[in-house]
Amino acid sequence: MEKIYEDALLFDFYGELLTEKQRQIFEEVVLCDCSLGEVASEHGVSRQGVHDMVRRCGRLLNSYEEKLGLVQKFLLIKKKAERIRELSGDDEIRTLSDEILEEL
Amino acid sequence: MEKIYEDALLFDFYGELLTEKQRQIFEEVVLCDCSLGEVASEHGVSRQGVHDMVRRCGRLLNSYEEKLGLVQKFLLIKKKAERIRELSGDDEIRTLSDEILEEL
Numbered sequence: 001m002e003k004i005y006e007d008a009l010l011f012d013f014y015g016e017l018l019t020e021k022q023r024q025i026f027e028e029v030v031l032c033d034c035s036l037g038e039v040a041s042e043h044g045v046s047r048q049g050v051h052d053m054v055r056r057c058g059r060l061l062n063s064y065e066e067k068l069g070l071v072q073k074f075l076l077i078k079k080k081a082e083r084i085r086e087l088s089g090d091d092e093i094r095t096l097s098d099e100i101l102e103e104l
Numbered sequence: 105m106e107k108i109y110e111d112a113l114l115f116d117f118y119g120e121l122l123t124e125k126q127r128q129i130f131e132e133v134v135l136c137d138c139s140l141g142e143v144a145s146e147h148g149v150s151r152q153g154v155h156d157m158v159r160r161c162g163r164l165l166n167s168y169e170e171k172l173g174l175v176q177k178f179l180l181i182k183k184k185a186e187r188i189r190e191l192s193g194d195d196e197i198r199t200l201s202d203e204i205l206e207e208l
Contacts, residue, residue, distance in 0.1 A: 016171035067120040070174055077181060077207050080200045084188060087197055096184045096191075100204075103177050 007031065009071050010061040017064060018057055025050055026057040078104045111135065113175050114165040121168060122161055129154060130161040182208045 007030050015023050025043060028034040029050060040047045065071050078101065085097040111134050119127050129147060132138040133154060144151045169175050182205065189201040 013172065013174070017168075064121075068117065070117070073207050077204050080204050084197050084200050087194065087200075088192065090191065093188050093191055093197065096188050100181050100184050103181050 004030070007058070007061075009075075010065055013071050013074075014061050014064040014068075018060065022053060022057050022060075025053050026061075029054045030058075074104050108134070111162070111165075113178075114169055117175050117178070118165050118168040118172075122164065126157060126161050126164075129157050130165075133158045134162075178208050 011023075011026065011031065015026075018026065021043070025039055028039045028042075029036065036047045036050050040050045043050070045053075081097045081100040081104070085094055085101070088094050088097065115127075115130065115135065119130075122130065125147070129143055132143045132146075133140065140151045140154045144154045147154070149157075185201045185204040185208070189198060189205070192198050192201065
C-alpha cells in the first residue's frame with residue numbers, strides 16, 4: 001500500500017487519540033504535504049520540532065494499529081464488500097454493499 | 105443493547121489499549137462474572153481496588169469509543185452484511201457476507 005494512503009488510513013482511524021496540536025501538524029505535513037518550514041512558522045515551533053512531532057505521531061498511530069489491528073480488519077471487509085458489489089445484480093444488495101463501503 | 109454485550113464489544117475492540125492487569129481484572133469481573141472478592145484475593149488487591157479499577161476501565165473503554173466510534177461503525181456494517189446474507193441466493197455472495205461477519 002502507498003505510504004500516503006496508509007498514513008491517511010491510520011490517521012482516519014486513530015487520529016482522535018492524538019492531541020489537537022499533534023493532529024493539526026501531522027495532517028498539514030503528511031496529508032496536505034505542507035513544507036516543514038511553513039508548518040513550523042505557522043505553529044511557532046522549530047522545523048526540527050515539527051519533524052520530531054510528525055515522527056512521534058507516526059509511531060503512535062502505528063502502535064495503535066499494532067495493538068488493535070482495526071485498519072487491517074476494515075481493509076479485509078472493504079475488499080469483500082467491493083467483490084459483492086461487483087458480483088451482485090440485485091439492486092438492494094448493491095445498495096447495501098455501497099453503504100458498507102461508505103462506512104469504511 | 106445489553107450492557108454485557110456492549111462491554112464485551114468495547115473490550116474486544118479497545119481492550120489492548122488497557123494494561124495487562126487492567127485487562128485481566130476487567131475480563132474476570134465484567135465478562136466472566138467472577139465476584140469482586142474472588143478477583144481481589146487472586147490479584148492481592150482490596151475489593152474496593154478491584155471495584156475502582158473496573159469502573160476506571162469501563163470509562164477508558166467508553167472514552168475510546170467516544171473518540172473513535174469504531175464499534176458503532178462495526179455494528180452498522182454487521183447489520184448490512186446480515187441483510188445481504190439473507191437476501192442473496194448467490195453462493196459466492198453468501199460466502200463473502202459470511203466472511204465479513206466473521207471479521208466482525
